[in-house]
Amino acid sequence: MHCLNVELGERSYPIVIGSQLLGDPQNLLPYIRGRQVCVVTNETVAPLYLPQLLAALADFDKVDTIELPDGEAFKTLDTVNRIFDLLLERRHNRSTTLIALGGGVVGDMTGFAAACYQRGVDFVQIPTTLLAQVDSSVGGKTGVNHPLGKNMIGAFYQPRVVLADMATLTTLPEREFSAGVAEVIKYGLICDETFFCWLEGNISRLMARDPQALAYAVDRSCRDKAAVVAEDERESGRRAILNFGHTFGHAIEAVQGYGAWLHGEAVAAGMVMAAELSRLRGAIDAGLIDRIRVLLEAARLPQAAPAGMLTGEFLDAMAVDKKIVDGRLRLVLLRALGDAQVVDDTPKALIEQALRHCGA
Ligand code: NAD
Ligand code: MG
Numbered sequence: 001m002h003c004l005n006v007e008l009g010e011r012s013y014p015i016v017i018g019s020q021l022l023g024d025p026q027n028l029l030p031y032i033r034g035r036q037v038c039v040v041t042n043e044t045v046a047p048l049y050l051p052q053l054l055a056a057l058a059d060f061d062k063v064d065t066i067e068l069p070d071g072e073a074f075k076t077l078d079t080v081n082r083i084f085d086l087l088l089e090r091r092h093n094r095s096t097t098l099i100a101l102g103g104g105v106v107g108d109m110t111g112f113a114a115a116c117y118q119r120g121v122d123f124v125q126i127p128t129t130l131l132a133q134v135d136s137s138v139g140g141k142t143g144v145n146h147p148l149g150k151n152m153i154g155a156f157y158q159p160r161v162v163l164a165d166m167a168t169l170t171t172l173p174e175r176e177f178s179a180g181v182a183e184v185i186k187y188g189l190i191c192d193e194t195f196f197c198w199l200e201g202n203i204s205r206l207m208a209r210d211p212q213a214l215a216y217a218v219d220r221s222c223r224d225k226a227a228v229v230a231e232d233e234r235e236s237g238r239r240a241i242l243n244f245g246h247t248f249g250h251a252i253e254a255v256q257g258y259g260a261w262l263h264g265e266a267v268a269a270g271m272v273m274a275a276e277l278s279r280l281r282g283a284i285d286a287g288l289i290d291r292i293r294v295l296l297e298a299a300r301l302p303q304a305a306p307a308g309m310l311t312g313e314f315l316d317a318m319a320v321d322k323k324i325v326d327g328r329l330r331l332v333l334l335r336a337l338g339d340a341q342v343v344d345d346t347p348k349a350l351i352e353q354a355l356r357h358c359g360a
Helices: 046-056 077-089 104-119 130-136 166-171 174-191 193-207 211-231 238-243 246-256 263-280 286-298 311-319 348-357
Strands: 002-006 013-018 036-042 062-068 097-102 122-127 141-146 149-156 161-165 331-336 339-343
Touching: 002 211, 013 211, 036 046, 036 077, 036 104, 046 062, 046 097, 046 166, 062 077, 077 104, 077 141, 097 104, 104 122, 104 130, 104 141, 104 149, 122 130, 130 174, 130 211, 161 166, 161 211, 166 211, 174 193, 174 211, 174 238, 174 263, 174 286, 174 331, 174 339, 193 211, 193 286, 211 238, 238 331, 238 339, 246 263, 246 311, 246 331, 263 286, 263 331, 263 348, 311 348
Parallel strands: 013 161, 036 062, 036 097, 097 122, 122 161
Antiparallel strands: 002 013, 141 149, 331 339
């Protein structure tokens, strides 16, 4: 078991990474200030991991649980309201702690509920997907979707602690696991060349979910993300590099219909597109694109546009992405392996060319 700290001044908190963390009260007690807790989870994760967690919470005065329906479609204000209903009915006060047990959907909603309930109560993240462990549980973005846009309602709100338990990843469906690996590879590409090289050498161990390889990859990913977030907590600048591959990826998700490709799958193809565009601008060579493709292939992730998706569909979808500032499309591109930057001066023709090279 090891620990890293997300440095955000008085909002700093630790991320604890290990195996079989859930059932041990010592991993939780130091971070829970009151005598009341409410576990928020969903109907898929509850049967798998809730009993262990409840056993660790047995000594609290009040332990409530709410099981939400599973799925991005339920990441809504209505669902968050169900959390408030329970907290009020069961008379949770300002000293309560909300515990998110689940993937990014549960984590985002629980964090948002914690930010709002009685103007803010403590919360703890126990992410149970790889994506949640390396991405959504780090950095304090919480929120829900609105019918007019994803993640449009939310708050920056940091947890007291994050417990990333590698043992929970054993039950994760294969596609969900690969989708998390896409974000892991992203960290190597945008800010950590050494990690990218480690991934090239260890991808088969990682895909076999070797606990040590997993713990290393989660730790390194969280450190990389935490370093970026510490520099720019509220995304006014550098934090945007975390969106590498995402503008293209969002276009794929939007045109295919959300849910056809998982977010991580769309980001994987989007990273190849962004890398190709970086090559066309002269920043990186074709050899690096090949290395990215080989790694994504080993991670069972797509490396090109979905069959039949046209360059025009990409451009239209990208034009409504929230990464447009003052009418200029902002894209995250590579300057080199392990070095990304935001640019807003890429000619449309070059973007089209990159898309065509990636199957669009
Ligand atoms: P998810 O929460 O929907 O989980 C994926 C699926 O795996 C679900 O069906 C879930 O029930 C199931 N599951 C979870 N843990 C499991 C386990 N251990 N074993 C078996 N099944 C398990 O999806 P996700 O990929 O974890 O998160 C995606 C969400 O995260 C999106 O809503 C996205 O907007 C959000 N997100 C937020 C941030 C942020 O900074 N806050 C960053 C990235 C993504
Ligand atoms: Mg992402």
